[in-house]
Amino acid sequence: MENFAKTSDRPGGTEENGAAWDTAPYPVVVVDADGAVRQANHAAGVLFPDAHPGARLTEVVPRWLSAAHHRGFLPHQVGDGAGAPPPAVSGPVGDRVYEAHPTRHDDGGVVWWFVDDTDHRLATDALRVERERTAFLAEASNLLLSSLNLERCMDVTARLAARYLADAALVIVPRSGRRHPVTVCAHGGEPRRARLAVDSSEVPGLTEALQGFPPVPSRWIDPASAPDWVVPEGFGEVGSLVVTPLPGHGVPAGALVLLRRVGRASFNADEEVFARLFAARAGAAMSTARLYAEQASITEILMRELLPPPLHHVDGVEFAGGYRPSADEERIGGDFYDVHPATAEGEESLAVLGDVCGKGLEAAVLTGKIRNTLHALLPMADDHQRVLRLLNGALLDSRHTRFVTLVLASAVRRDGNVRLRLTSAGHPRPLIVRADGRIEEADTKGMLVGALPRIEAHTHTTELAPGESCLLFTDGITEARGGPLGDELFGEERLHAALTECAGIPAEAIVERVRMLVSEWLGTGRHDDMAVVAITAPRGAHLSAVGGHGRGRFTA
Numbered sequence: 001m002e003n004f005a006k007t008s009d010r011p012g013g014t015e016e017n018g019a020a021w022d023t024a025p026y027p028v029v030v031v032d033a034d035g036a037v038r039q040a041n042h043a044a045g046v047l048f049p050d051a052h053p054g055a056r057l058t059e060v061v062p063r064w065l066s067a068a069h070h071r072g073f074l075p076h077q078v079g080d081g082a083g084a085p086p087p088a089v090s091g092p093v094g095d096r097v098y099e100a101h102p103t104r105h106d107d108g109g110v111v112w113w114f115v116d117d118t119d120h121r122l123a124t125d126a127l128r129v130e131r132e133r134t135a136f137l138a139e140a141s142n143l144l145l146s147s148l149n150l151e152r153c154m155d156v157t158a159r160l161a162a163r164y165l166a167d168a169a170l171v172i173v174p175r176s177g178r179r180h181p182v183t184v185c186a187h188g189g190e191p192r193r194a195r196l197a198v199d200s201s202e203v204p205g206l207t208e209a210l211q212g213f214p215p216v217p218s219r220w221i222d223p224a225s226a227p228d229w230v231v232p233e234g235f236g237e238v239g240s241l242v243v244t245p246l247p248g249h250g251v252p253a254g255a256l257v258l259l260r261r262v263g264r265a266s267f268n269a270d271e272e273v274f275a276r277l278f279a280a281r282a283g284a285a286m287s288t289a290r291l292y293a294e295q296a297s298i299t300e301i302l303m304r305e306l307l308p309p310p311l312h313h314v315d316g317v318e319f320a321g322g323y324r325p326s327a328d329e330e331r332i333g334g335d336f337y338d339v340h341p342a343t344a345e346g347e348e349s350l351a352v353l354g355d356v357c358g359k360g361l362e363a364a365v366l367t368g369k370i371r372n373t374l375h376a377l378l379p380m381a382d383d384h385q386r387v388l389r390l391l392n393g394a395l396l397d398s399r400h401t402r403f404v405t406l407v408l409a410s411a412v413r414r415d416g417n418v419r420l421r422l423t424s425a426g427h428p429r430p431l432i433v434r435a436d437g438r439i440e441e442a443d444t445k446g447m448l449v450g451a452l453p454r455i456e457a458h459t460h461t462t463e464l465a466p467g468e469s470c471l472l473f474t475d476g477i478t479e480a481r482g483g484p485l486g487d488e489l490f491g492e493e494r495l496h497a498a499l500t501e502c503a504g505i506p507a508e509a510i511v512e513r514v515r516m517l518v519s520e521w522l523g524t525g526r527h528d529d530m531a532v533v534a535i536t537a538p539r540g541a542h543l544s545a546v547g548g549h550g551r552g553r554f555t556a
Contacts, residue, residue, distance in 0.1 A: 026113055027098075031057050031069065033108030047093060047114065064091035065100055069110065072102065090117055097121050133274055136164050140278060144285035148292040151183070151193060157246075157256065157282040158185035165275055166258035168232050171246070172200075173254035173286070174210055186232045202227040203257065209245040212252035215276065218242045218267045223259075230257060240266035244279045248287025256282065311533070314341045314349045316413035318536040320507035322515050326476075326529045334363030335474045335531035338371055340378055347412065348421070350381045353472040353533050354406030355427065363529075366400050384408045384423035384459050388449060395450030403450035407472050411535055418464040418537035425449050425457050428478065431496070432462060433469040433510070437503040439496045442470070464537035467504040476530035477514065482521040490521045507534035 161169035205216030334356035426448030446457025
């Protein structure tokens with residue numbers, strides 16, 4: 001080897017260069033034009049123990065390096081050896097990864113410098129994995145938060161877990177009744193839902209996971225013990241299995257079961273930790289969806305009691321009503337109406353239409369209380385003033401600081417006509433539509449309810465001949481702003497003009513007419529709650545034609 005070190009015509013040129021290579025921290029292998037090793041420094045000798053001078057390079061280095069040298073430097077590949085060398089190449093040497101950098105010399109020889117790239121590659125791979133996982137968690141969060149439906153959240157959880165974490169995934173939520181809702185998805189497939197009467201104790205750790213306890217490490221679970229209901233049809237033999245809880249808001253949202261087939265690497269500790277990170281996001285989304293469903297169910301039940309009812313023909317009198325809240329996305333507000341049928345033949349039915357100060361849910365709650373109070377006062381309905389006084393006292397004694405305006409209308413059919421008693425308490429006066437198209441304002445007025453200790457009101461009595469009607473309405477109708485410029489009130493004149501054209505038509509048609517005109521006037525503008533009730537003395541044909549039920553909601 002000393003002869004090579006002292007030969008001035010070898011690549012590298014001088015004895016000093018050879019000594020420098022031998023002390024270099026990087027492995028260096030010098031190869032001649034025929035592919036034989038000329039020199040290997042001490043570091044290269046440690047890396048390639050058989051790299052002695054004269055040995056063939058292909059016999060002492062890994063195949064990836066000999067192939068790169070063969071492609072770039074052997075004469076029968078590049079002719080006279082003057083071709084451009086290949087770029088640096090890399091590959092494994094033992095349990096490490098090295099980059100090999102070639103340098104060509106004029107005599108056709110090549111110097112290979114080796115740089116240990118293992119740590120850099122490990123760091124690069126770790127960074128790539130973390131970026132992929134971060135992107136996956138971001139995608140999962142977006143998809144999971146895009147729906148407040150529990151079943152869809154379960155579908156998304158199972159699909160994402162099967163796509164990125166395992167070969168198949170099951171999402172199991174606490175049982176409803178005697179069965180557990182389950183969603184199962186295999187890699188590349190679509191989620192399938194089922195309700196299974198399963199014994200969670202058959203899967204190690206599942207009972208604990210459903211109760212929110214920490215997961216059991218997968219190495220403690222024998223995959224062969226997995227029951228048939230856990231394994232998707234056609235999945236094959238289970239090689240490894242992970243069970244992790246889906247933590248929710250205060251209560252567990254369920255459990256996630258991950259399956260991998262035999263032949264694929266088992267779950268390691270790092271993958272289990274990542275599965276728990278995903279499960280935390282999925283559990284939060286599922287818990288939110290469950291809470292939303294429960295609250296929506298409660299709200300729906302309460303709404304049924306707060307929404308205005310459908311109106312009927314009562315003892316030969318037509319009633320129709322319509323309601324529209326101030327915000328189209330809401331369902332309830334401060335305007336309301338009710339019709340209480342007579343309890344005995346020949347007695348009056350009571351219609352009530354009111355407007356609670358304010359809008360939204362708080363006004364709707366007071367609306368519900370007022371309606372219940374009025375229902376309790378029905379035995380006194382023949383005395384409007386007494387009903388108003390008692391209602392006024394009930395509101396003053398409550399915690400509410402809001403007041404209400406309303407109108408009471410008692411109606412009974414006698415000899416073909418409808419006798420009406422109308423009492424307004426701080427409310428717009430009812431309008432009478434006569435058979436010839438004339439519009440009359442009922443001569444009634446009174447104080448609003450729930451503001452002062454004493455209340456006074458005047459009752460007006462009138463009769464409706466067949467085809468004549470009475471319209472009760474809230475100020476949201478007349479104060480609806482719209483028109484060409486969007487800021488003009490609909491006003492009483494337009495309402496009177498609209499009702500003039502409603503002479504002789506059924507109550508339902510009157511409500512629809514008012515609804516249509518006000519909606520056209522509003523356009524897309526903002527408005528207050530609006531309610532309207534029509535009371536009509538029907539002609540014989542109208543009574544059978546309308547059918548018995550009016551529309552209970554004023555829609556746009």
